[in-house]
Amino acid sequence: MSSPGFAFTPRTSLPGRAxxxxxxxxPHxxxxxPAFIAVGTKATVKAVxxxxxxxxxxxxxxxxxxxxxxxxxxxxxxxxxxxGRFMNWPGPTFTDSGGFxxxxxxxxxxxxxxMNTSGLGDDEVIAAGKTRxxxxxxxxxxxxxxxNGTKHRFTPEVSMQIQHQLGADIMFAFDECTTLMNTRVYxxxxxxxxxxxxxxxxxxxxxxxxxxxxxxxQALFGVVQGAxxxxxxxxxxxxxxxxxxxxxGFDGYGIGGALxxxxxxxxxxxxxxxxPDHKPRHLLGISEPDDFFTAIENGADTFxxxxxxxxxxxxALYTRDGRFNVNTAAQRRNFSAVDEECDCYxxxxxxxxxLHHLFxxxxxxxxxxxxxHNERFIVRLVDDIRASIDNGSFDAFRAEFLGRYYARSxxxx
RNA sequence: GUGGGUGUAGCUCAGUUGGUAGAGCUCCUGGUUGUGGUCCAGGUGGCCGCGGGUUCGAGUCCCGUCACUCACC
Numbered sequence: 010m011s012s013p014g015f016a017f018t019p020r021t022s023l024p025g026r027a028x029x030x031x032x033x034x035x036p037h038x039x040x041x042x043p044a045f046i047a048v049g050t051k052a053t054v055k056a057v058x059x060x061x062x063x064x065x066x067x068x069x070x071x072x073x074x075x076x077x078x079x080x081x082x083x084x085x086x087x088x089x090x091x092x093g094r095f096m097n098w099p100g101p102t103f104t105d106s107g108g109f110x111x112x113x114x115x116x117x118x119x120x121x122x123x124m125n126t127s128g129l130g131d132d133e134v135i136a137a138g139k140t141r142x143x144x145x146x147x148x149x150x151x152x153x154x155x156x157n158g159t160k161h162r163f164t165p166e167v168s169m170q171i172q173h174q175l176g177a178d179i180m181f182a183f184d185e186c187t188t189l190m191n192t193r194v195y196x197x198x199x200x201x202x203x204x205x206x207x208x209x210x211x212x213x214x215x216x217x218x219x220x221x222x223x224x225x226x227q228a229l230f231g232v233v234q235g236a237x238x239x240x241x242x243x244x245x246x247x248x249x250x251x252x253x254x255x256x257x258g259f260d261g262y263g264i265g266g267a268l269x270x271x272x273x274x275x276x277x278x279x280x281x282x283x284x285p286d287h288k289p290r291h292l293l294g295i296s297e298p299d300d301f302f303t304a305i306e307n308g309a310d311t312f313x314x315x316x317x318x319x320x321x322x323x324x325a326l327y328t329r330d331g332r333f334n335v336n337t338a339a340q341r342r343n344f345s346a347v348d349e350e351c352d353c354y355x356x357x358x359x360x361x362x363x364l365h366h367l368f369x370x371x372x373x374x375x376x377x378x379x380x381x382h383n384e385r386f387i388v389r390l391v392d393d394i395r396a397s398i399d400n401g402s403f404d405a406f407r408a409e410f411l412g413r414y415y416a417r418s419x420x421x422x
Numbered sequence: 423g424u425g426g427g428u429g430u431a432g433c434u435c436a437g438u439u440g441g442u443a444g445a446g447c448u449c450c451u452g453g454u455u456g457u458g459g460u461c462c463a464g465g466u467g468g469c470c471g472c473g474g475g476u477u478c479g480a481g482u483c484c485c486g487u488c489a490c491u492c493a494c495c
Contacts, residue, residue, distance in 0.1 A: 048456080048457070050456095050457050051457085055457085071456075073456080073457080076457085103456095105456050106456090108456080109456045109457095110456095110458085112456095113456090113457080113458065114458060142458070155458045156458090181456075184456095186456075232456090263456075265456060266456095268455085270455095291456090292456090293455095293456035294455050294456040295455055295456090296455060297455065300455080312455095312456095313456060314455050314456080315454090315455070315456080315457045315459090316454070316455045316457095317455095318457085319454060319455090319457065319459065319461090320453090320454060320455095322459085322460080322461090323453085323454070323459085323460095323461070323462095325453085325454075334451085334452080334453095337450080337451070337452095338449090338450070338451095371460075376460090
């Protein structure tokens, strides 16, 4: 059953593999896939104007339900006319469910190593100076706001209500993200919990969709967990795909959770193998150049990641010859572009020496120019991969791009 | 001129009863994968103003000296 205003149409397939190009149709425009979705957690891609985002080729923006619920509040965004209207982004929008915050506010991703989190008290310290701000139970998650310490409770229903108010074209089901440190037993429990939550998300989503007549259709993606375990991943995917409420299932899927570089392609492959061709697959939180090729080859269609913008704000910039820090002494008198082959606003108007100066002087424009470049670099890379699939040169392009990017001659990056 | 204070890393300073020096910032180099990120980690860098003395040993105690600074003449 097709959904009004939302559809995915595959175009070209990668011979012998799951990779493909295609088009996602949303009420606010189309997305050519594979595509990189810019992250604007708090209804803004930090440091850049929406006009700049559009100019650099971003096709869509992803915001976060947890952050916008806390500030300014989902009702405000709704009253403004929805996320896109509110932030002046006319194109397609996504919202994440807040599920990831179960992890990032909970055990603290990569901040706490090998700590057994079960059975700890309420205010346990999870790292030097860090107090655990989220606790999971079977019904939902209790958060302590990182802004003002107030208590909040997210359930699948609450997340869906918030996301419907935010009004993004594509929403994600509320899930529990785990780490590779969790035990197999815990991973099983988390997957089961995520599945039960998925049913509730879909049910609430259908209820809200029917209730909100006249509003643009909002698509809902289920999220696959299961960490590095093949049986869990496959079962979780099958269970999600089998779900239907009132004759309607998920519109697409997110692949989330614990992923390592080494098994990323394999894990995406397991999930994709259990999914139908006519629904898009979003890989959550990935943006390293080699990861794109691997994930796309194995069937991922869209990506989102904070890395390009976060890293840019700390002076790390991408080039065809690898990433480098523009705030190092070597760039002080370098009057060439960040990347001579880049067509972004930053590279066509400014020099490394100028960016070096802006970063050293802690000027705001440093973040803006750096982010414009990094977002463009990543968007373009994925665009180029898409083009390479369409014209049959994927493997050649991969070999050329990665060979150069990771060559690390290091001499004059 | 007299009396007091201060001289320790590029900068601002800490150095306990004497046991061959530390912090923050700067500087240098990394890192950042569904944003708890104006952030994290590591590193370079000192004949402790200078010269004597006491002591096994002095940034620490004593004498002298220079510089800066405050107050009073």
